[in-house]
Amino acid sequence: xxxxxxxxxxxxxxxxxxxxxxxxxxxxxxxxxxxxxxxxxxxxxxxxxxxxxxxxxxxxxxxxxxxxxxxxxxxxxxxxxxxxxxxxxxxxxxxxxxxxxxxxxxxxxxxxxxxxxxxxxxxxxxxxxxxxxxxxxxxxxxxxxxxxxxxxxxxxxxxxxxxxxxxxxxxxxxxxxxxxxxxxxxxxxxxxxxxxxxxxxxxxxxxxxxxxxxxxxxxxxxxxxxxxxxxxxxxxxxxxxxxxxxxxxxxxxxxxxxxxxxxxxxxxxxxxx
Numbered sequence: 001x002x003x004x005x006x007x008x009x010x011x012x013x014x015x016x017x018x019x020x021x022x023x024x025x026x027x028x029x030x031x032x033x034x035x036x037x038x039x040x041x042x043x044x045x046x047x048x049x050x051x052x053x054x055x056x057x058x059x060x061x062x063x064x065x066x067x068x069x070x071x072x073x074x075x076x077x078x079x080x081x082x083x084x085x086x087x088x089x090x091x092x093x094x095x096x097x098x099x100x101x102x103x104x105x106x107x108x109x110x111x112x113x114x115x116x117x118x119x120x121x122x123x124x125x126x127x128x129x130x131x132x133x134x135x136x137x138x139x140x141x142x143x144x145x146x147x148x149x150x151x152x153x154x155x156x157x158x159x160x161x162x163x164x165x166x167x168x169x170x171x172x173x174x175x176x177x178x179x180x181x182x183x184x185x186x187x188x189x190x191x192x193x194x195x196x197x198x199x200x201x202x203x204x205x206x207x208x209x210x211x212x213x214x215x216x217x218x219x220x221x222x223x224x225x226x227x228x229x230x231x232x233x234x235x236x237x238x239x240x241x242x243x244x245x246x247x248x249x250x251x252x253x254x255x256x257x258x259x260x261x262x263x264x265x266x267x268x269x270x271x272x273x
Contacts, residue, residue: 010240010241010242010245011049011050011051011240011241013026013027013046014026014027014028014029015027016028016029017029018032018069018084018088019084019087019088020083020084021082021083021084023071023078023082023084023115024071025046025068025069025070025071026046026047026053026068026070030065030067031065032067032088032091034065035064035065035093036064036065036066036067036091036092036093037055037058037059037062037064037065037066037067037092037093037094037095037096037269037273038066038067038069038088038089038091038092038094038095038096039054039055039058039066039067039068039069039070039095039096039098040069040070040079040085040088040095040096040097040098041069041070041071041074041096041097041098041100041186042070042071042072042073042074042075042098042100043070043072043073043074043252044070044098044188044191044252044253045068045069045070045098045186046068046070046071046072047068047070047258048072048249048252049236049239049240049241049245049248049249049252049254050238050239050240050252050253050254050255050258051240051255052255052258053068053070053258054258054259054261054262054265055067055068055070056068057258057259057261057262058261058262058265058266058269060262061262061263061266062266062269062270062273064093064273067088067092069088070098071115072116073115073116073117073118073119074100074104074115074117075100075101075103075104075105075112075117075118076100076104076105076117076168076171076172076175077104077105077106077112077114077117077171078114078115078117079097079175080171080174080175080178081114085175085178085179086178086179086180089178089179089180089181089183090180090181092181093181093182093272093273094181094182094183094184094220094269094272094273095179095181095182095183095184096183096184096185096186096265096269097175097176097179097183097184097185097186097219098186098188099172099185099186099187099188099204099207099212100204101203101204101205101206101207102164102165102167102168102204102205102206102207102211103142103143103146103164103200103205103206104117104118104142105117105164105167105168105171106121106167107163107164107166107167108124108126108163108167109123109124109126109127109130109160109163109164110122110123110124110127110142110145111124112142117142118141118142118143119140119141119142120136120139120140120141120142120144120145122136123136130156130159130160131149131153131156133152133153134148134149134152134153143198143200143205146160146200146205147198147199147200150199150200151199161206164206165206165207165208165211168206168207168211169211169214169215172215173214173215173218176215176218176219177218182220182272183218183219183220184219184220184221184222184223184265184268184269184272185212185215185216185219185221185222185223186223186225186261186265187204187207187212187222187223187224187225188203188204188225188227188253188257188261189202189203189224189225189226189227190202190203190226190227190232191203191227191231191232191252191253191257192232192250192251193232193233193235193250194229194232194233196250196251220272221268221272223264223265223268225260225261225264225265227253227256227257227260227261228256228260230256231253231254231256231257231259231260232257234254234255234256235250235254236249236250236254237254237255238254238255238256239252239254239255
């Protein structure tokens, strides 16, 4: 399924809503009365800067509509708190859930924005007590916050990571319990150019094999995709963005990564449909 793009280099994502949801997903809007596969995830599933993200490519391979419920800057909290997720999955033949990073979940140390989960909202009293020397007003994003805490207070960073990982497992378990029908977990590994990796490690951030193993009994399949070095090193080739967006585009998966994701998912989904 091809998506049109504007001549100035920026894509038209045809944002749309489904049911009573207030979330804007990538369009064009699809008919949920027909059989379809649902794709839940963050900016990677949404396919920012990419004309044909993996849900569109997967649709071509399966010859069945794949509805893109990817949401920009989403973490687990967006979907765990979205009442329409249960309804979407009930209508879908299979639901694919992208594993998103553990840094963007509200926890005992800090809260994230309810829809833009990459935004740091506020520190808890516990956070302020453990990291008493930190001025939290200087942080707007969770990644910036964690990088700073890792550098400035490495002796206290471990308990924060453990809390994020525990919150991630709890939130994912609750979300998977809410999703009806067959479920496939998409574990998309590091997709950035090696030169862009920071001290927090690989994508999805702070998610380990042990954490994913805890979720395996709750899904019909787990598909791990470790993009090839060629795909990771392709930079922004084949992507569409405005004049000021190239740095952001370089941090997102490009067309080759999306092709590898669709190729890995297709045989698994075909066996479940």
